Amino acid sequence: MVYTQRTPWTLIMGVIMVAYAYLVQSGALAGVIKYLGTDRLTGEMLTLGYTFGGIAVLIGLWQLVAKTAEGHIDYYLSTIGGVTFIMLIAFIVKWGLDPQMAQWGRAAQPALGFNFASVMNLNYVVMGIVAGIVIVNVFKVPGWAENGVRLSRLGLKTGVILLGALYSFAELQQLGKLSVVLIGVFVLGSVGLVLWWGARRNLPNSMTGVLSAGVGVCGVSAAVAAAPVVQAKSTEIAYTIGTILLFGVICMFLFPIVGKALGMGYITFGAWAGTGILNSAQVAGAALAFQPTGIETLKVAEIFNITRVLFLPIIVIWLAIWYVKREVGAKKVDVGQVLISKFPVFVLGFIILFLLSSTGIFAPARHYQGAYFDNSDKVMVKKDRSGKEVNNHLKDPDLQLLQKEGEKVKRDDQKAALQRLIENKKLMSIEDDDTLRGVVNAKILSKEGNAVLAKAHRAVRHTAAKIAMFRDLIAWFFTFGLVGLGMQITMASIRQAGGQPLVIGGIVGLIKAVGSLIVVMLLVHETI
């Protein structure tokens, strides 16, 4: 079978991308870029525009001119059209719609009383997923793009693997422990609750089994893994997947709004989204919607996602045993075979990247978390883009405020660190920075006092250029993956949500979301 479809669209999209990059480079779009406030993104506009555009132009020409023959190369090249299609949508959303929506949000604020773009998190991640959903449901994904759209899964997995390089041992250890406890309680709890409730409502075992996996573990992925094991009927699969997709899409919008309203930090929100959102794809979406300009929340949420997927084989085995006990003639399951076949291989990639980065092979170890310490004059006094000098030392009013509030600090080490800060107008060591972060977290000073300490912290913590680029790359992999996955959420499948599965799945999903929120707010701290 020949996969490549003869279409001019790959070439057309490539030309649009290259032309856009050229117009940015030549300064022809300077006015637009200034209006949208996207000048900090011009680097990626050039790099990505020329790279993806150039490849699309070459492959697009080849697809129009050359004769295609069956084989691996044909299949791989057939994905370029879809990949370019997703990237073009991501470009439009990130470089155009996102900043424009932010402007509209600000413009409408006086009339509405709130910034709708900020409150509803209408950033490039959310709008990219929505764009994907609109395309598949209103216009249909073009045939020439289908193979490329399927690659979005690979994009997400690659993003998770690369993310492995950005964790420290301490982070991974503490987040790992936290995720095992939270996921363990809420996954096992919700699977058990659905199984118990399904039996009370006399639902078929196959229905209860597939619903419990979907609601309990990681949404659609768990339903896909469990359906054959519990021999689910076609309608049962449809109800379950419809319910999960409906719940997942709603959660992706609601979680960041609630998280911001409750003043949650990156760790608490990541832990909540990673535990409470049924469907794993929407966990990444919600994390990036909550924090579109950084990946701290994503780092936390993905540890929870990985923990979930590691739980999946265990839950599948549990359901298999549960089902065999209840159904006469049900086939026994080979536990070893399930463990091997359901093991998520990409998690190994994540671990390998983590181990490699720990050796310092890519960058100095302290750079990986992004915020390495440097208080030299070279970084404290810098020039901004317009050439104006920016001095990041604390100013007199800041110092007077700290002096005034200093008596609230009782601990000797904190007093000493604060004194050194006041004397030098900047933080003098990593230890002082850590000590005063403790003062901020304990809310010892007033809000204004904490803001001064936060300013001093930001002045000495810096992101290595190499790591910043790496983070951008990861964010792009996730953006690509999420826009592509949006193109796989059909309204026809969401509409199948209904009946008892919707009632049970909806209530258990809600209990999980609210329960995990309460636990996270009570027990999880914003520092690791």
Place this chain on the structure above:
Amino acid sequence: MPAFAHILLASHDTPGARAAERTALEHCSAGGRISHLIVVPDLWRGMMGDDWLNNAATRDAYGKYVENQLQREIQSHIDRLRPAVLARGFAYEFKVLLGKPAECLLAHSRELAPALVVIGAPRPRGLLGLRSRMHPERLVAALTAPLLVIPYPR
């Protein structure tokens, strides 16, 4: 009501469709033919949803399982209807199509040119079942054969 020599029956084993089956059997003329159309709604194309965590083997196993399951359900439907049709001395044939129900019925009707098309009425609101409706208004506008819509059994 007159009898018809060739009836195209669209049925997918729901209570409404079974009512349509009974009517088709009643109104087929002696020695007539019943062509049975089963539509697998194209909503199944999206039933992998946005799964991204599973590996290719698991996704493949799921795809094959769903395909086999749908096949089993269709086969049991055929196994129930075929003997009833043959017992009355009518010829029986079936066709399974994947797509939108109304589009598939229109295409199959164009191909067969039956004397009568029989379908069940859309499921009343509130009753459980897959949401994939046959839109009678589209059929009325496009079918060349008479259309008989059987009320949903109460």
